[in-house]
Structures are given as structure tokens and as C-alpha cells.
């Protein structure tokens with residue numbers, strides 16, 4: 001079973017090719033880290049897959065009618081600023097919107113999904129505060145909670161851990177790992193290779209608009225590949241059964 005199938009998906013911004021034709025399949029149980037340098041095409045790939053950027057080729061998600069697409073996938077874009085002065089709880093509740101009949105009151109399932117997502121992102125204490133009056137990292141956690149509340153089969157998140165303190169980065173990645181463990185799937189773009197190595201079941205590395213590696217974190221994050229793709233020297237070790245990745249220096253040209 002596939003939750004997302006891309007066949008020859010390509011994305012251009014004007015004359016610039018952001019993503020060359022790419023095939024990708026995401027199945028239940030996967031937490032896929034999308035890694036690669038700035039400008040590699042990670043956001044463009046996700047936006048193309050969701051039908052938010054004009055794309056060539058095929059995406060199983062983009063092919064769905066809008067209401068079915070909204071139920072099939074939750075999307076957490078990179079921009080984290082909240083412009084609406086609604087309460088945190090109301091904003092998280094918007095994640096349930098695709099699942100509810102227009103004007104219907106919140107069901108028990110809605111309330112429990114909202115409460116669970118707020119607890120998960122440690123924002124229950126802010127429930128009644130206007131979302132605009134929170135710090136940047138707190139707003140980011142509210143938006144992650146909104147995506148979690150949707151309980152979609154697939155969640156795509158663009159740099160969800162950016163701007164979070166270490167504890168909340170771990171909580172955020174733990175929440176995505178749990179989605180995968182529950183038989184859903186998530187695709188998250190990440191610049192923190194340590195988090196990617198520790199939490200993801202699979203890494204897809206992009207560079208120059210192409211997938212250059214796809215596999216288990218140990219297979220993808222090798223010293224040679226990190227030198228080639230990022231131009232960095234990396235300290236790699238293992239702890240608690242997982243790869244630990246620490247970028248150390250820029251490689252010599």
C-alpha cells in the first residue's frame with residue numbers, strides 16, 4: 001500500500017528547474033527525512049507532491065479532489081508566523097476542519113485529537129491565549145499540533161524542528177515517529193542531521209533538484225556522501241542503537 005506515489009514529478013519556478021523528474025513512494029510506517037543543502041529542492045518537491053506548486057509528472061495526492069486531498073494529507077509549511085489572533089485551542093482545532101461537516105460541532109473524537117496534539121507539543125497551558133502573542137518557537141509548536149490533530153494518513157512537514165529548543169525538537173520528532181509507529185507516515189524536511197539519523201526510518205537526500213540517496217540513515221549518512229553533498233567533515237558514531245551525526249568542519253576545497 002502506498003500513501004504517496006510520485007512518478008516523474010518535476011517542479012520549475014519560471015525557468016529554474018527546482019526538481020528534476022523524480023519517482024518516490026511512501027508507505028505506512030515510514031518516517032522519511034528529506035535532507036539536503038539549501039536550495040536542493042526539498043520544499044519544492046513537497047509542494048509539488050501536494051499540488052501546491054505547478055508540477056510535471058504525477059503525484060497520487062495532487063490527483064485527488066481538494067476535499068479528499070485535505071483528508072489524505074496534513075501539511076506544515078515552512079512559514080511559522082501566525083497572523084490570526086485566535087486562541088491556541090481554536091487554531092489547533094482547525095486541523096480537524098477537513099474531517100468535519102460544515103458547521104458541525106466538535107465531536108468527542110475531535111476534542112480528544114485536539115487535546116492529544118496540544119499535550120504532545122506541550123502547549124495545553126496556552127490553550128486560551130491568542131496565538132499571535134506566543135514566542136516564535138511556541139507558535140511553531142502550535143502549528144505542529146494543528147498538523148498532528150488532523151491525524152491524517154500522511155503528514156508532510158517543512159522543517160518542523162527549526163526554531164525549537166532541544167526538548168521540543170525531541171518531542172516534535174517523537175510525535176512524528178509515533179505517527180509512523182501507528183501505521184501512518186510522515187515526510188519531514190530537516191537540516192539537523194542528528195535528528196534525522198536518530199528518528200527517521202528512511203532518509204531521502206536531495207541535491208541540485210535530484211534524489212542522490214535513499215535508504216536507511218546509516219546507508220545515506222556516510223562521511224564521503226556528507227563531504228560530497230554538503231562539503232562538510234562529520235563525526236559519526238553510534239549510541240543507543242542509532243547513528244549519531246555531528247558536523248565538525250567545512251571540507252577543504
Ligand SMILES: Nc1ncnc2c1ncn2[C@@H]1O[C@H](COP(=O)(O)OP(=O)(O)OP(=O)(O)O)[C@@H](O)[C@H]1O
Pocket residue numbers: 013014016017018036037038039040041042043044045
Ligand atoms: N518562488 C520561487 N521562485 C523562483 N525560484 C524559487 C522559488 N522557490 C524556490 N526557488 C528555487 O528553487 C530551488 C529549490 O528551492 P527549495 O525551496 O525547494 O529548496 P529547499 O531544499 O527546500 O531549500 P531550503 O533548505 O533552503 O529550505 C532553489 O534554487 C530556489 O532558489
